[in-house]
Amino acid sequence: MSSFSPYRVAIVEDDPDLLELLQEELVSQGYKVTAYGCAEDFLGSLEELMFDLVISDIRLPGIDGMQLLQRLKQQAEPPALLLITAFGTVRQAVNALKLGADDFLTKPLDLEHLALSVQRLLAHKALRTEVQQLRQRQEDGPAGLVGKSRAMRRLYQQITQVATAQGAVLILGESGTGKELVARAIHQQSPRSEQPFIAVNCAGIPAELMESEFFGHAAGAFTGARQQRSGLFKEADGGTLLLDEIAEMPLLLQAKLLRVLQEGTIRPVGSDQELRIDVRILASTHQNLELGVVAGTFREDLFYRLETFNLSVPPLRDRGDDLESLAMFYLQQLQQKQPRDVQGLSQDGLDCLYRYPFPGNVRELQNALERAYTFATGRNIEPVDLPARIHSYQPEISVSDQQITTRWPTLQQLQQSYVQQVLQHTQGNKQQASQLLGITRRTLYRWLEQAEPESRSDE
The missing domain is CATH 1.10.10.60 (Homeodomain-like)
Known part of the structure; x- marks a missing residue:
């Protein structure tokens, strides 16, 4: 079965026989089903898992179905909710629907009726999600930011908060986590969104050319400077300038950057005039700048100036089910650019991705999927289609784990x-x-x- 549209269904039911029956029935229809014997266990799993539909009995030990309904409706993206009970009355059904339940069934359940209700609720949920995603793209930034994990929802909130401010922003994260996408999201949500966004990799510019690249130069300022050059700061005037891998910037240029942040002016190389500019500085790095301060490779005053607004982009291993969402997103992009019969990932292929730690984060996942998509021979990507380092990866087992395994x-x-x-x-x-x-x-x-x-x- 293709994993492009995997509906996740949770069943909360204290009757083990009915719980097993419902799970078997929905699994046979192709849904991804997780079963819970009580609402407390289900609620405890929500930090790691997201569900499209929850089927819950009303009468449960501890937190009952009506209380569960109220808690779910407090979520930013609540799942559809189908309540079932052996004690159903018209009044109870009306009350549940008023509180936000999407449907209500009574025991003994008609499995065909249940199947139709599940199909209808998931179709409505998919439509609501599509509308919400369209709105979210307008509100949260570029479509490249994908994920619903708790860590990413926190990051989206922080992006919204800092976007309307004027100060510099320091974006931290491991290589490949998507720091430039975060910078673009900040720019798109800021009052500067109609003005230029320029990203420059500080590690990619030779130190002797860096000052000229950033601040520009006057004609004849040095050998080869035949014409005046405006520089990146002037080109980004009114907009946003991202200084990627800022830890690679030489100390002398760090001092001049600090002056730009403090005074809002630049002086091109070879010029005796100060030029006023209006540029918002975003900086990013995968390095620990505090260690750089201690080592003397990064200015302490610049660090504290940048750290006013500090965002951390989570690594892929801390983003839970986002891995599957990202995989689906990139495969859909590949399908649009290079149509093939490949429709998605097999369950074994997906499990293989989840086992691998992805030290290269989202960028490594994207590259691995592009390779697998190109070389896959079936409708679904299998483990063998993925790079060898991924499909042959085996998590390290400690001595204590080996002892448990053997005993x-x-x-x-x-x-x-x-x-x-x-x-x-x-x-x-x-x-x-x-x-x-x-x-x-x-x-x-x-x-x-x-x-x-x-x-x-x-x-």
Whole structure:
């Protein structure tokens, strides 16, 4: 199944039989389903997971379905909510709908009715999300900023807050996290959005040319300066100038940058005139500037001037499910630029991405997906299509973890062993075995099918 449109559904139900039935039914329809026995467990997972639809019983131990409804509606992007109960009344249904529930079903559930309700609610949710994304692109910055994780939502809020200010902004983050996209988002939301945005990599300009590049020069200021040059600060006048990798800027130029921040003037090389400019400075780096101050490679006064507004761009490993959203976004971009039969990522391919730590962050993910998209031979990207460093990556296991692995059986091994003991007790009668295990025969057959490959490999 393609992972371009993976609907995530949460089920909150304290009846284990009904919980299992609903999970099996929705999984068979292609949804990604997570089951919870109580609302507290579900709410505790929301920092890491985002859901499109929540199906919840009204009567639950602890936090009930009506209280859960109220909490979900406080979220910035609440999921659709379908409430179910064996004690449904017209008054209760009307009250739930007034509080914001999207639909209401009573037990015993009609599975066909449930399936239709789920399809309808997810279609409405998709439409609301599309409208919200269009608005968000206008409010939050360029479409290149993708993600709904808690860390990214915090960053979006900070971007909005600093965008309307006038002071310099220091953007910190590891290589490949998207610091320039954050800078562009700040510019687009600022009063300067109609004016120039210029980004320059301080590490890419030779030190002897840096002053001329930034401040310009008069004609004849030095050998080869045949014509007057305005410089980057003047070109960005009225707008925004991003100084990427500012830690690479020489100390002499740092002093002149500090003067620009303090006085709002520049002096071109070879000129005796000060030029007044109106430029907002954004600076970014993957280095620790405080260590640079201690080492004497970065001016302390400039550091404190830049640090007034300080934003940290989170690494990809701290962004939870954003990895899947980013992968979908980049694959859709590739599909538009270079149409192919590749539709998405297989589940194994996605799991492979989640195992890998991505030291190169979003940029590394983008490059890896471009390679996989180009070389994939099937409709979905498989692990083998990804770069070798990704599909062959194995997380390091500590000595203590290895000891646990060798001494203790896995939950799956315990489950299989217990199922075989029950089957021996019932002399192979699967109906009696499923009753003793408290599961459906369908679940028992699935467990046995999962155990067969291991049984054959042991022979």
